[in-house]
Amino acid sequence: MPNQASATARAFESDFVSRLARFFPDATPVRIPIQLSRVNGQSNGGPGPNGHEWSALQETVIEFGTPREVLFLVTEPLEFADHVLVESKDGSLRAEASVVAVQYHPERTAVAARFVKNVPNWIVKS
Numbered sequence: 768m769p770n771q772a773s774a775t776a777r778a779f780e781s782d783f784v785s786r787l788a789r790f791f792p793d794a795t796p797v798r799i800p801i802q803l804s805r806v807n808g809q810s811n812g813g814p815g816p817n818g819h820e821w822s823a824l825q826e827t828v829i830e831f832g833t834p835r836e837v838l839f840l841v842t843e844p845l846e847f848a849d850h851v852l853v854e855s856k857d858g859s860l861r862a863e864a865s866v867v868a869v870q871y872h873p874e875r876t877a878v879a880a881r882f883v884k885n886v887p888n889w890i891v892k893s
Contacts, residue, residue: 784830784838787870787877793833795890799860800828803841804852806863821852829853832890837864838879845869845878853880862886 788794804821824843831838837853845851849866864880 783870783872783875783877784840787868787879788831788838790868791831791833791836791838791879794831794836794838795833797829797832797890799832800826800856801837801839801860802826802854802856803839804854805845806850806852824851834890835885836867836879836881838877841876841878842874845876850883851880860886860889862889 803824803826805824807820807822824845825841827839827841829837829839845866847866847869851864851866852861853864854861863883865883866878867881868879870877
């Protein structure tokens with residue numbers, strides 16, 4: 768029974784992101800586990816992209832993607848224009864993105880973030 772409840776909750780959460788994905792016609796369903804970090808301040812020569820210092824925010828899953836955006840669900844607060852670092856678990860994706868859309872739900876937020884720089888071939892459609 769716990770597995771069924773977990774699967775039902777996961778489908779319900781994915782529905783939050785799919786509602787946001789309707790605003791992105793090129794969005795393709797994907798399931799890519801990521802580590803999400805938030806910028807700590809302005810550019811200061813730190814180790815991250817564009818010289819920012821980053822602090823880990825949370826682990827989540829990219830539910831939908833376009834060539835320029837990633838859509839995911841977070842429990843931590845994010846707002847329009849926040850900068851985040853998106854890192855896949857396998858290391859194939861590490862890019863800075865800016866939040867371009869949010870939809871708030873109780874205890875969760877569906878987020879769309881656009882890459883700051885072009886990220887070639889991060890998503891491949893078949």
